Amino acid sequence: MPSLFDKSWSPYVAGIAIGLLQIPAFLMIETALGASSSYVTVGAAIAGWLDPALLRIDYVARHVATSAKNLWQVAMVIGIAIGAFVSMKMSGARRQPISPIWARALGSPSAARRYAVAFGAGFLMLFGARIADGCTSGHGLSGLAQLSVGSTVAVAAMFAGGIVTAMLALRRI
Amino acid sequence: MPAIALAILTGLLMGIVFGFALEKSRVFEPGMIVGQMQLRNFIMLKVFLTAVATGALVLAVLNGFGAVKLQPKAALYAADVVGGLVLGVGIALAGACPGTTLAQIGVGYRDALFTLVGGLFGAIAFSYAQPWLDKALIGTGPKLIFSDLLQIPYWQGAIGMAAVIAVILFLMERARSWRDDLGTDNDGNDVKAIGASRGRPFPAE
Numbered sequence: 001m002p003s004l005f006d007k008s009w010s011p012y013v014a015g016i017a018i019g020l021l022q023i024p025a026f027l028m029i030e031t032a033l034g035a036s037s038s039y040v041t042v043g044a045a046i047a048g049w050l051d052p053a054l055l056r057i058d059y060v061a062r063h064v065a066t067s068a069k070n071l072w073q074v075a076m077v078i079g080i081a082i083g084a085f086v087s088m089k090m091s092g093a094r095r096q097p098i099s100p101i102w103a104r105a106l107g108s109p110s111a112a113r114r115y116a117v118a119f120g121a122g123f124l125m126l127f128g129a130r131i132a133d134g135c136t137s138g139h140g141l142s143g144l145a146q147l148s149v150g151s152t153v154a155v156a157a158m159f160a161g162g163i164v165t166a167m168l169a170l171r172r173i
Numbered sequence: 174m175p176a177i178a179l180a181i182l183t184g185l186l187m188g189i190v191f192g193f194a195l196e197k198s199r200v201f202e203p204g205m206i207v208g209q210m211q212l213r214n215f216i217m218l219k220v221f222l223t224a225v226a227t228g229a230l231v232l233a234v235l236n237g238f239g240a241v242k243l244q245p246k247a248a249l250y251a252a253d254v255v256g257g258l259v260l261g262v263g264i265a266l267a268g269a270c271p272g273t274t275l276a277q278i279g280v281g282y283r284d285a286l287f288t289l290v291g292g293l294f295g296a297i298a299f300s301y302a303q304p305w306l307d308k309a310l311i312g313t314g315p316k317l318i319f320s321d322l323l324q325i326p327y328w329q330g331a332i333g334m335a336a337v338i339a340v341i342l343f344l345m346e347r348a349r350s351w352r353d354d355l356g357t358d359n360d361g362n363d364v365k366a367i368g369a370s371r372g373r374p375f376p377a378e
Contacts, residue, residue, distance in 0.1 A: 007359050011220040013198075014197055015226075018195075019228040022231050023235070030241075036296075042296075043294070044300045084275070088280045099202065101362055102203065105268075118285070121266035121268075121291060123263070124259050125271060126291075128258070130256070130295070131299065133256070133311075134246055135272070136272065137271070137272050146229075147331060148316075150248030154254075155257065157253060157258045162210040165265035167210075173211065173213075
């Protein structure tokens with residue numbers, strides 16, 4: 001029986017827990033599980049404070065509106081950080097400030113280099129996710145579960161981009 | 174309780190469960206995500222496909238009995254391909270997805286803060302470009318789902334897909350157990366390529 005104090009769970013137990021989250025998402029929020037639009041809600045709210053003209057774009061206005069769906073997703077991604085923190089504390093796992101794989105994958109132990117790559121990677125991740133209108137959660141978990149044709153294309157492209165990049169641009173970890 | 178406050182509370186509680194599952198399965202580790210993309214570690218695919226199949230079964234019941242409407246995204250092929258590829262490049266270099274970035278921040282990975290800020294800038298840059306990109310690339314499309322193309326009810330298609338995923342997971346697990354994918358410190362950092370550790374108790378050396 002998996003315990004909250006375990007260092008790791010079977011991927012099948014964790015996957016079932018994540019899949020069951022579609023129940024409250026559909027029943028209470030009338031939406032599917034997703035994560036990437038929260039970046040628009042938060043990012044555009046901050047940028048709109050400096051440049052109010054941004055808020056006049058329809059797409060932005062929809063994402064920064066004080067709606068249940070927008071704020072639900074922002075709350076959920078904050079909850080992810082809290083849940084991961086509590087889980088780590090309960091299992092007594094210890095983490096280094098940067099995962100040791102990066103020194104191998106990037107061929108350099110430099111923290112500055114890793115931070116620069118992480119910033120650029122985050123930028124591409126969200127720019128791409130917003131073009132595709134979804135990420136690993138919205139297109140992946142929710143789109144595939146709903147048998148969506150477009151999401152299947154997006155997920156195939158996502159893995160193709162990820163595999164080619166990890167094979168060619170990163171060293172073997 | 175006002176609807177918005179209830180939505181925020183629901184989101185927070187769902188996120189905590191999500192964060193727990195991401196941390197316990199170790200799928201949020203950069204070693205797991207980069208390892209998956211280098212095809213030497215299959216924890217990410219195992220968690221992902223299990224969650225897809227579970228979601229499909231849940232929705233087969235909820236939608237089959239008329240309790241919920243499906244919310245599929247429109248099929249926008251050019252945007253799905255271009256956006257998916259750019260997203261994939263970002264996932265490999267971040268060692269994270271937009272959601273797991275937050276789990277990495279929760280456990281104290283400092284580089285994940287840069288991923289988050291980069292992500293916010295990416296979302297802002299897209300917001301400025303959206304009116305133009307919408308005309309040039311994204312456009313509009315139908316909300317197509319495979320079960321409609323096959324002219325069967327959604328619940329039948331969803332159960333069928335979950336069954337296919339279950340067979341795939343069974344074969345993947347037989348090729349290599351998830352315990353071998355975890356590595357000695359449960360972070361996937363020292364997992365050998367598939368085949369190399371096969372048939373040997375882990376850790377091998």
